[in-house]
Amino acid sequence: MAILEVRDLKASYSSSGPEILKGISFEVENDDFFAIIGPSGAGKSTLIRCINRLLEPSSGSIKLNGVDVLKLNNKELRHLRRHIGMIFQEFNLINRMSVMDNVLSGRLGYVGTLRSVLRIFSDKDIQNALMLLERVGLQDHVDKRADELSGGQRQRVGIARALMQEPTLLLLDEPTSALDPKISREVMELIKDIATELKVPVLCNIHDVQLAKETCNKIIGLQDGYKMFDGPTETLAQANLEEIYSMEVL
């Protein structure tokens, strides 16, 4: 059964501006690890940001677990976003806060406003945060400030923070582009393992086609706002890549 259903999605950054997504449709199943590949400027980030409405699509429909995402009002949207974990290329951690506070901030949508402002989190949340930090291998850095960590460590904080949300869907916007090849593989592997453990479907923008083939079971190829390919990783042929990138691919 499809957990996420996107139909004929169109988006642009301003009403007068060019259309960036020109009618994208696809479905994500419960145990999918989807890679979205495509050249720079194809609209990969735009697509990801439309799913949780960080960018308001201009038309089309998005259904997550049967809920029509584009019809939600502000409050309902915030409630929906609690269940969508997002991991960013630039990590987007709160640099001046500790690793622990960053991970706990993943609970913001669940705890009351006053409690979150005073940073009062339940014992269960604290236990979960410590457990997740252990899982991503940061048990020795709990009280460090986020900006004292290396890139790979920061992204692990990002992962733990997203998992604190108890997500039903993970959106990843080039989670490893700021990391070196070796760390990139480790981080992707970690995400893959955790996603499999928790049975969370993943939608992941990625530049590195090789890495995408290694980790993902399905691939969407975007080019200039159009979907050029959609299918299981094994079926992605050289010809498809050439079409997506409109050039020779190594």
Added chain:
Amino acid sequence: MSQLHQMSGKSDATKREWSRFKYPQSLYKYGITLGVVLFIIYSLHYLNVDLSRLFGIFGRLGDLLANRYYPPDIEYIKDADYIGSIIETIQMAYLGALFGILISIFLGWFAAYNVSPSRRYLYPVARVVTMLFRSVHEMIWAILFVTILGFGMLPGVLALTMFSVGFAGKLFAEEIEAIHMGEVEAIRAMGGNHLQVFVYGVVPQVRVALTGIAIYTWDVAFRAATVVGFVGAGGMGWYLKRNVMQIETHRTAAILLSILILVIISEFISAWARNYVSKAK
């Protein structure tokens, strides 16, 4: 032949054209420069500034100070009433700056386009309010509040609050508009509401800058506090006014001296505080 020349396959004979300011822009740029220079010359001419008289001022000022204002009447400023007015001045400045800064934090938040809780309503309102507060001089606020509330500290505190809001509100908003939006986006993406976005996404990034601005606000509020008493809004300004009116020059000198010393002390403390904050990162 240099290395660079080998790079291009083309012959070196083709000369490439480039200038920093291209045609229409260059015209505007030089036109504006010329306009500014002409305006300065015109203003000087219009004011008919007589340079010898201008420098003569210093000589006469020296005479005046030496003959009429010296020595300052130190006994006068040791008087308990006067000391009381100094304390009142400090209290007013403190309260005015504090209220002003607290209001400015919210006003700055609302008036920052990138994170304003409501771009349609709060943003324009907050913008107009900051502009309004900025455009009114602190003495006019003081006169206004004295007219409404009568003499005393309360109109002084309110005038200084308005003044501090005008000073800090815009600076806060500008500081908030310059933040890195990644953090804000992350908090929004996990379902945070406006207040949570502000507390988690904005405040950590601007805390140091806002503290610096707050200290500046105290600085200017204190200086303003020494004179709002001129119109009866409490503090030492009242003593200054009375003695100026009664041509008590030695007492006036003592009061000016005490203001000078207090402002210097306050500047020192805030310089130290700013330094401390900027090191805290």
